[in-house]
Amino acid sequence: MAITLNESLKIGFSDFWSRKIRSFVTVIGIILGTMSIIVVLSLMNGIKKKTLQWMMERGGLSKITVRRNWQYDNPTNAREYFTWKEIELIRSLIPDAKYFNPQLRHWIRFSYKDKDYRSSIWGVVPDFKYVEEWDAESGRFLSDFDIDQSNDVIVIGTKIQEELFGSENPLNKLITAHGRRLKVIGVMKHRYMKNDGAVGRDNALSYLNRRTFVPLSTMIKKGTGEDRITRLSIKAHDAKSAPALKEKLENIILNLRHGKPVFQIESAEEEAKEMAKNQKIFQTIFFIVSIVSLLVGGIVIANIMLASIQERTREIGIRITVGARRFDIFFQFLVQTILVTSIGGLFGIIFGLSILDIVSGYLGIDLIAGINVIVIALIVSAGVGFFSGIIPAIIASKLNPVEALRYE
């Protein structure tokens, strides 16, 4: 013979309902605690997703970039660029790199008819579109043939298209750059990512839309006339193999410069891990704060349950008299406490979810509440009930029935 969970839940519900105001006051702490857990976890999810999205927009986690190390002041004047020969050597030493894009950038004024626009011009190779995962939307991107022939062709971003051409079709038009006429063969796909947190700058990727691309060979031979390649971005086969490839590349480049760290080599995968590590610190602090507030709620509940058990001493005596075992009493009160905190948790989840938009609007970050967030919040609130209910339940189950019946 035993009292079932069903019975305990029924008793718990009717008690909860028959003392509505007290029940509500009891669970306020739990409601607030659960709300903050929902908001904090959703915020963490949002930040995590945003970071990953940012990394993906910039070429994904398998990308490795090489550029001038500005933290090194280069006292011996080691060369701060690569020659085409060095680039070819590096390429031959890392056959495991999937894509390989040496590049060179300048700032230049473009003009078309009576309009002009100042922007960056990038000398790149066709691998660019794989490394950056970004291709032409209309027309075409640069080809190997363009590189071989050092063709006077250019692919432009949507912003410069808008500035120079307006509604006119730019394809096969000639624009002037540095006194040289370049034929527009393609327009890059428009890039957009919602910019959270900053006012007035809606598109976090708008800088990409201002860029233009020409064959690296054209840039070297006809543009500056100098064989100076300042950047290199490559792509490993996958994110997992990126750190190893990065290390290999780092050694090669250090050797080329006799151990002088003139260049800085970054792996997106490592960068993402570093960012995740930094976020983890904040996440942990936020989470602990939420848990502490729930614990405070739990202590309040333990206190109220203790008072309630004292108030119900006679009831406990009656139940024992008609055959309740100690475990039945223990179970009834424990279930009731867990029920109370779970109901509080449920309301906390509902309220928490309903304020996500407000918090999101205020912080400017998307808050993402997955099913995991809801499950964690529920488990934590029920867990608080368990821990705050266990001592009152033990006390209730240990009451002496004879004394309990005499209790006034």
Added chain:
Amino acid sequence: MSVLINIQDLKKEYKMGKIRVPALNGIDIEIFDGEFVGIMGPSGSGKSTLMHILGCLDTASSGKYSLSKQNVSNLRKNKLSAIRNKQIGFVFQTFNLLPHLNIQKNVELPLMYGGYSSRKRAKKAIKVLEEVGLGNRLRHKPSELSGGQRQRVAIARAIVNDPSIILADEPTGNLDTNSGNDILSIFSELNEQGHTVIMVTHDPVVAKKANRIIHIVDGLIKDGNNS
């Protein structure tokens, strides 16, 4: 008639700090199946203590207590719970109903701890409430009933599990004479139906309803242990 209760040299002491307070000083009682026994004595005589031990709510300090030929002196608490649930029905002076439950739920309480399904519980509870004349008040809370009616609910709760003994502790103490008489006649009826009734009282008029009266003074039986 077979022996239902057999008590030999039962003693009970309470510890109050370092002082031992004797409540029962060696009691021998035999109660037979189907008897209606009154236990009388002045306050402080130990009659309530005896009643609690008879009802398995408390255990003796020494001595032997057999109930239905089973020695219950040294049983574990869970076994005692089962005995209280199945074999004993309590009726108290202050009714001891749960105020927030309606009377049907109050009567169902022993059945719930007895592991009955809710349908069976309702059926049995309604039946006994009809027997005590409250079949039309099932949804009422105890506070909506008169004292006499409340005590009838308590009796219904005591008999719903069909126990072998009904233990009543001053069942008419909080009632007016008319209601008290009603309650006493219910006990007589129950006794006629075969239930063993043990009633603690200090009122000689009430005690007269019993077939036999056991007097307790200072934790000892004065007379009346032989039918």
